[in-house]
Each structure stands twice: as C-alpha cells, then as structure tokens.
Amino acid sequence: MTHNAKRRKYISDLVARRGYASVTDLAEDLGVTTATIRTDLQHLEDKGFLIRSHGGAITAKSTVRDLKEDVKKKVNAVPKKLIGKEAAKFIGENDSIIIASGSTMVAFAEDIVPRGSLNVVTPSIRIASQFIDQPNVTILQLGGIIYGNSLSTRGSYAEAGLETLHCSKVFFGVEGFDVKSGLTCATLEEANLTRKMMKSATQSIVLADSTKFCRRGFGKICNLEDIDVLITDSGLPEEARKAIESIGITVIIA
Numbered sequence: 001m002t003h004n005a006k007r008r009k010y011i012s013d014l015v016a017r018r019g020y021a022s023v024t025d026l027a028e029d030l031g032v033t034t035a036t037i038r039t040d041l042q043h044l045e046d047k048g049f050l051i052r053s054h055g056g057a058i059t060a061k062s063t064v065r066d067l068k069e070d071v072k073k074k075v076n077a078v079p080k081k082l083i084g085k086e087a088a089k090f091i092g093e094n095d096s097i098i099i100a101s102g103s104t105m106v107a108f109a110e111d112i113v114p115r116g117s118l119n120v121v122t123p124s125i126r127i128a129s130q131f132i133d134q135p136n137v138t139i140l141q142l143g144g145i146i147y148g149n150s151l152s153t154r155g156s157y158a159e160a161g162l163e164t165l166h167c168s169k170v171f172f173g174v175e176g177f178d179v180k181s182g183l184t185c186a187t188l189e190e191a192n193l194t195r196k197m198m199k200s201a202t203q204s205i206v207l208a209d210s211t212k213f214c215r216r217g218f219g220k221i222c223n224l225e226d227i228d229v230l231i232t233d234s235g236l237p238e239e240a241r242k243a244i245e246s247i248g249i250t251v252i253i254a
Helices: 003-018 023-030 034-046 077-088 103-110 125-130 156-160 188-199 238-245
Strands: 020-022 050-053 056-059 093-099 115-122 137-141 145-147 152-154 167-172 176-178 182-185 201-207 219-222 229-232 250-253
Touching: 003 020, 003 023, 003 034, 003 050, 003 056, 020 023, 023 034, 023 056, 034 050, 034 056, 077 103, 077 201, 077 229, 093 103, 103 125, 103 167, 103 201, 115 125, 125 137, 125 152, 152 156, 152 188, 156 188, 167 188, 182 188, 188 201, 188 219, 238 250
Parallel strands: 093 115, 093 167, 115 137, 167 201, 201 229, 229 250
Antiparallel strands: 020 056, 050 056, 145 152, 176 182, 182 219
C-alpha cells in the first residue's frame, strides 16, 4: 500500500469512527500540509467515503449518530454562525422563546441581543449558562436526565416542564431534512422532546446547515410541512429550496 493510500485509509477510518475530522488536526496527526489533506479529502469524497465540510470532513453515511456537541460545533462552524445571526433577527421585544439543544443553537444563542425582557426556555445547560448574567433574561431550565453528548435534558421530566407554558417561537436544529422523510434527529428522546416544544410555541423555526439535506436521523420529529421557517446556507440546492417553499415554508438563506 502506498503512502497516499495508507494516509487516506487512516483519514476515512477516523471520519467513519468519529463522525468528523478537521483539516488542521489531520495535518498535525499525519505530519503533512493542510493542502495535502484537502487533496486527500477531495479524493475520498469523490470515492464516496466522506463529505467535505468547512474546515474538515464528515461521515458520508446518510444515517447519523448522536455525536458529542464538542465534535458537532467544529462541523460547518461558519455556516452555523451565519444561520444563528439570521435566526436572532426573529427575536421580538419582550419575547418568550424556546431554544433546543445543539451546536447550531449555541451559535444562535451567542447572537441574541434581548430587546426589553426575554424569557428563554431550554433543555440545554450550555445555552442557559450563556444568559445567566443578563438581568433582563429569565431562564427556565427544563429538568430531567442530563445527556452528556449534548449537555442537555431529555425525557418525561423535561417534557412535563413544557405543559404549562406557551412561547411565541421555538428554535431547533435537526440532523436531517428533506421533503420525503421530513425532519429527523439522532435519538427518539430528542425527537419526542422537540415535538413537545413545537406544541408549546406558535411558530416553529428550524436552523440547519445545508449538509443536513437528504440525511436521516433515527428519530423522526415531524413532516417538513409542520414547520414555518427554515434557515439554512447557500449550499442548499436551488431545486430543493423551491420544493420546500412550494409546501408553504419560508426558506431563509444565511
């Protein structure tokens, strides 16, 4: 096996095992330049072993796993930041919102500047902690079992916390979306909680970078037509955008 073949096998195995690998980390691990790694990633993408993303690569498997948030936040970090900025424009004066867990939600929360008072309901410990020092923000942390991968709560206790409240909007991310299979995430518990959050809000706003298009998670959240707004990036195919808009969903390209 040649040096190139050995290096590319290492990369494809690592991405398949972890779900993501960055260009800089791979270059350091393998002792080569980032240009070499990018060439390797292009070769492996052409062969169908992985999908290139901003600054690295993700697994090519259409079915996704419940990855740790520290891993997720490195995947497509720039589009997630742009998506978060667009989502922050939906925050109204003296608003009450629900923010789900996830790396895109954390990027979104970082860009929120409250106008007047703001009530934030969230299962995410990281998101709750971002607002802890803001006197005009009231945080309702949903209770229950804490899941280490997302540092958030799920399950019946978290769902029960939503029964006596109503918010103007819920913001959530997905692991996969398309017109046929709808919106999906990695676990059934997360899907159940997201559906409960949607019932507790007037408007459902999905934040998802374009690499999530045509991917599927294990747990189905809802059909695509059950949401109101999709905020994504310019990587979404034009044909897909038109198909999504044709069922009455507002699509915003960050």
